[in-house]
Amino acid sequence: MKVLIGYASAHGSTAEVAHAIGRVLLENDIQVKVADVRTVGTVEEFDAFILGSAVHAGTWLPEMSSFLKGYHDQFLGKPIYLFVTCIRVMEQHGFDHVMEYYMIPELLTKLNIQDKIAFAGKLKLEEVDWNERWTLAARYDGATWPSTLTGDFRDWEKIRGWAAKIVENLQIPTRSDAP
Numbered sequence: 001m002k003v004l005i006g007y008a009s010a011h012g013s014t015a016e017v018a019h020a021i022g023r024v025l026l027e028n029d030i031q032v033k034v035a036d037v038r039t040v041g042t043v044e045e046f047d048a049f050i051l052g053s054a055v056h057a058g059t060w061l062p063e064m065s066s067f068l069k070g071y072h073d074q075f076l077g078k079p080i081y082l083f084v085t086c087i088r089v090m091e092q093h094g095f096d097h098v099m100e101y102y103m104i105p106e107l108l109t110k111l112n113i114q115d116k117i118a119f120a121g122k123l124k125l126e127e128v129d130w131n132e133r134w135t136l137a138a139r140y141d142g143a144t145w146p147s148t149l150t151g152d153f154r155d156w157e158k159i160r161g162w163a164a165k166i167v168e169n170l171q172i173p174t175r176s177d178a179p
């Protein structure tokens with residue numbers, strides 16, 4: 001079993017989440033490749049996919065949408081687990097909002113999505129340039145002013161727990177594995 005953990009990350013924190021998930025799979029003897037989706041040339045060699053994106057302006061980073069569209073025919077019904085990192089999820093009813101509005105259903109309905117989740121991410125305004133600050137201020141759709149949601153909110157226990165659930169799920173034999 002070989003799993004691609006592909007990420008789209010503007011400031012590196014989603015990449016770190018992808019690597020943390022990768023470590024959980026490795027600890028369970030699952031072969032993984034963790035990579036920026038922009039660098040992935042082919043997906044044929046993988047049996048399953050864990051794909052994660054930061055959210056900008058209420059949606060995934062464009063490279064993740066392009067990756068899913070570009071490889072759509074080559075996923076061949078293989079299991080896909082999807083995560084996003086964002087700040088909206090920390091607001092009241094934020095998880096439901098993210099699941100409903102940030103997830104691009106027209107892309108996902110055509111794929112074998114086994115699970116999807118939103119994690120609280122990391123936002124350090126001092127590391128964000130002025131163009132991005134304007135985008136964030138103008139397009140953030142929560143009730144809270146986004147500058148009050150700065151910090152590193154990643155919950156590593158939750159992230160590792162989700163990865164452990166994927167390990168269990170991947171190891172469930174399918175009908176075709178049965179003797």
Ligand SMILES: Cc1cc2nc3c(=O)[nH]c(=O)nc-3n(C[C@H](O)[C@H](O)[C@H](O)COP(=O)(O)O)c2cc1C
Binds near residue numbers: 010054059087
């Ligand atoms: C320009 C910009 C726009 C963002 N827009 C949103 C948004 O619309 N909704 C949201 O919940 N989080 C938004 N965020 C927060 C990021 O999704 C979050 O900080 C994420 O964890 C960053 O991941 P990264 O370090 O991999 O880029 C935005 C951040 C930036 C810098």
